[in-house]
Amino acid sequence: MNYQDLANLVFPDAKDISFYEEKYPRRNLTEGAIVTRFAPSPTGFVHIGGLYQALVARKAAKQTDGVFFLRIEDTDQKREVENAITGIVNSLQDFDMSPDEGQINATEELGNYGPYKQSLRKEIYQAYAKYLLAQGKAYLCFCSAEELEAIRAKQEAAKIRTGYYGVWANCRNLTVEEMIKKVQNGENYIVRFKSTGREDRKIKHHDIIKGNVDFPENDQDIVIIKSDGLPTYHFAHAVDDHLMGTTHVVRSDEWLSSVPLHLQLFQELGFRAPKYAHIAPIMKNDNGNKRKLSKRKDPEAAVDYYKKEGIPSDAVKEYLLNIASSSFENWRRQNPNLPIEDFDLQLNKMSVSGALFDMVKLLDVSKSTISRYTAEKVYEEAYNWANEYDAELKELLSDKEYALKVFGIERKNAKPRKDIAKWSDVKENISYMYDIDITDYPYQVINEPEDIKKILQLYIEKYFNEADDKQTWFDKIKTLSGELGYASEVKAFKENPGMYKAHVGDVSTVLRVALTGRTNTPDMYEIMQVMGKDKVINRLKSAIAKLS
Secondary structure: OOHHHHHHHHOOOOOOHHHHHHHOOOOOOOOOOOEEEEOOOOOOOOEHHHHHHHHHHHHHHHOOOOEEEEOEOOOOHHHOOOOHHHHHHHHHHHOOOOOOEEEOOOOOEEOOOOOOEHHHOHHHHHHHHHHHHHOOOEEEEOOOHHHHHHHHHHHHHOOOOOOOOHHHOOOOOOOHHHHHHHHHOOOOOEEEEOOOOOOOOEEEEEEOOOEEEEEEOOOOOOEEEOOOOOEOHHHHHHHHHHHOOOOEEEEEHHHHHHHHHHHHHHHHHOOOOOEEEEEOOOEEEEOOEEEEOOOOOOHHHEOHHHHHHOOOHHHHHHHHHHHHOOOHHHHHHHOOOOOHHHOOOOHHHOOOOOOEOOHHHHHHHHHHHHHOOOHHHHHHHHHHHHHHHOHHHHHHOOOHHHHHHHHHOOOOOOOOOOOOOOHHHHHHHHHHHOOOOOOOOOOOOOOOHHHHHHHHHHHHHHHOOOOOOHHHHHHHHHHHHHHOOOEOOHHHHHHOHHHOOOEHHHHHHHHHHHHHOOOOOOOHHHHHHHHOHHHHHHHHHHHHHHHO
């Protein structure tokens, strides 16, 4: 009896690997095209770090006319969470990052290299496990959970590395005949990879992001097929990345220590290994200490947090590219209107250390992103968000024609308004443009109510004309200021403050507060044009009445 007999006994129905090599031919892509994947496990919500990896992987593929695909790594079915696959697919769609191939919903997929769900590829993994077993590069392990725990306890007591290797690999030296007999006797088993590595030898590896790194060789005889017939992650990813033509694996740097094992698997399977790019994790400042963003502690760790808050997906991606590349921010300043697809992301120039997550910076990026939107896009995005999360805002936006005028204020300027950071801000930001009672007038600039009343009354009686252009409108406010003893130029007031009550800017603020209840708003001329004559007059008269 030989290893081929053992392989036939264990996997009697498994096809020869030549079947799959022919079924999944090498991809016909242009030279230099990169094939990447996002390969999450459906064990919970999508983490912002996962989205970050997917963004980088997709960017690398798209800018080389390559392929980005979604693979669901669900071989650990005990940990699978209901509807998690739908959540993964929807998260990519929400961020306009749908894959070229792979899962498009919980049950359907797109592409010629599937199934893209690992639990449906069982026969493929078994074919390659049979191939290794037939060559004596794998063996059967019959150790019980209790025996494995006893091995671990002895290793820990001796303060040496834990694992199944060397003298601790009890089943490694079983003969073919012994293994066949145990199988025939009905003993439970798993399939282990027979490592040829030694820990006292080093391998040199070049990671695209981390650069040159040295590792001890892998000497662990890892499990490749579990007792349920499904593969472990290590084995499945090697088979899948080979058959699916993955050229570059973009993943978290927590997997960096697995490189020796993975390279060894590719070598023993006769595959060409992909290039690896290990991304530093997104960190958080926790009382002066850096730590990874936590699913348990940090709401911003969940991708759906950004949707609920109304932070546009474009802004999140812009912020993540800021983290990914130190040159992105400068590129954006030089190219304010280009899509992020035009930015050339170089994997080998990404930071090797984890960036701190900065919500203030993200919201600042979001303000800039929204400032580049048309009024129509702001309306559509805000309305869609309100439809799901804020019925009161939805009602405000029901008059689309008026809402478009509101959102259009200062939007076509050379320096457009940057007062909206997220859609959940919109109601507060625009409420004064609607028929909402303004009860509190913060007149901090001019303390005398009678002076304020004079300003408002004179403006209504003598200076307000809806047909005025902006320059004429402001010239009138200057004239009004001079008529009531205020400096018509700020410069004049600064040169001789004792000659005036205040200046034209303070008079403008009186009008602004009476109209909006705020001291800081977008351009007041545009606000008045959108409000219209009746609303402007009514607001000013209402302010006078309250002051009386």
